[in-house]
Amino acid sequence: MLLTAFLKEGTAALEPLYPVREARSLLLMLCEAQLGVQRHTPILEPSYEIPAGRLPSLWDALERLKKGEPVQYVLGFSDFLGRRFRVSPAVLIPRPETEQLVTAAVEILRGLPRGARVLDLCTGSGCIAWSLALEVPGTSVVGADISQEALQVARGQEFPLEAGAQAPVFVQADVLAPEQPFSFGPFDLxxxxxxxxLEREKVWMRPNVLDYEPSLALFVPDSDPLLFYRAVAAWSSRLLVPGGTGLVEINETLGAPTAELFASAGFSPVRQMKDFFDKDRFVGFRKSAF
Ligand SMILES: C[S@@+](CC[C@H](N)C(=O)[O-])C[C@H]1O[C@@H](n2cnc3c(N)ncnc32)[C@H](O)[C@@H]1O
Known part of the structure; x- marks a missing residue:
């Protein structure tokens, strides 16, 4: 079968779910990953024939896409800040906003002496933990998550370690129990x-997120939307060095109350920051140096 024919048929099959350009782009990602072709191959080589042996797995993947499964789960990877992370339905697919969080954290780490220690709470795929460990060699990173399946994914990421870079350590912990025994720390960040x-925000979400991404990674009760931030504040009070910094990604509708939570917990200064879409997306805070 010609690659162009597969793309045409696949795009038509995905049209009920995605706009045409997005459908074609998903299929091109699939073909790049499974056939090793390039995005421009269908234009530059319109006679490119898909090897017959490759067709069954392409059709399988198309079936999964037709059911609304996110392309990253179908492919088994997601690109994040220039690196390719393994993902499975046990972990959230890393988001572009989180790349901004990592970029800001890298800036902070570059302003610290080499060998800074970082705690990543709710680490999921480990995209934050690994990116920090690799971007700033010498940094030691501990990633914590309650989900053993997620930790398995985080531990299974494979990246070459440049001189001085250390792989993060991933541990199981319930972040909502900040007083539990924890044999790591203190941390600089x-x-x-x-x-x-929020549970009530589900109505605005795309079905492929709701049906496929782990709800454990997404939702908090409407009655207590800041529970994780109270816990992060407690972990930070306990484990940050004096003068240490915290940085969290937040719900865009809860910027002010989240910032207020960290201020009330005694952190100062506390700063709200926007994402690329000008939405309140991050809060930074500092533990007093005394
Ligand atoms: C929004 S995802 C973030 C994953 C990853 N850090 C990222 O940015 O892509 C939240 C993560 O919190 C984890 N989680 C949920 N409840 C938790 C708890 N009580 N303690 C620790 N981790 C928890 C989930 O398993 C999930 O991996």
Whole structure:
């Protein structure tokens, strides 16, 4: 079968779910990953024939896409800040906003002496933990998550370690129990992208997120939307060095109350920051140096 024919048929099959350009782009990602072709192959080589042996797995993948499964789960990877992370339905697919969190955290780490220690609460795929460990060699990172399946994914990421870079350590912990025994720390930086979507916000979400991404990673009760941030504040009070910094990703509708929570917990200064879409998306805070 010609690649162009597969793309045409696949695009038509995905049209009920995705706009045409997005459908074609998903199929091109699939073909790049499974056939090793390039995005421009169908244009530059319109006679490119898909090897017959490759067709069954392409059709399988198309069936999964037709059911609404996110392409990253179908492919088994997601790109994040220039690196390819393994993902499975046990972990959230890393989001572009979180790349911004990591970029800000890298800036903080570059301003610290080499060998800084970082705690990543609710680590999921480990995309934050690994990116920090690799971007700033010498940094030691501990990633914590309650989900053993997620930790397995985080531990299974494979990246070459440049000179001085250390792989993060991933541990199981219930972030909502900040007083539990924890044999790591202190830390110079605490980062977290915890669950922060309200149950009532489900109505605005795409079905492929709701049906496929782990609800453990996404939702908090409407009655207590900041519970993870209270816990992050407690972990940070306990484990940050004096003068240490915290950085969290937040629900865009809860910027002011989240910032207020960290201020009330005694952190100062506390700063709200926007994402690329000008939405309140991050809060940074500092533990007093005394
Ligand atoms: C929003 S996802 C973030 C994953 C990853 N840090 C990222 O940015 O892509 C939240 C993560 O919190 C974890 N989680 C949920 N409840 C938790 C708890 N009580 N303690 C620790 N981790 C928890 C989920 O398993 C999920 O991996």
């Amino acid at each position: 605490v980062v977290s992208n915890p669950p922060y979507i």
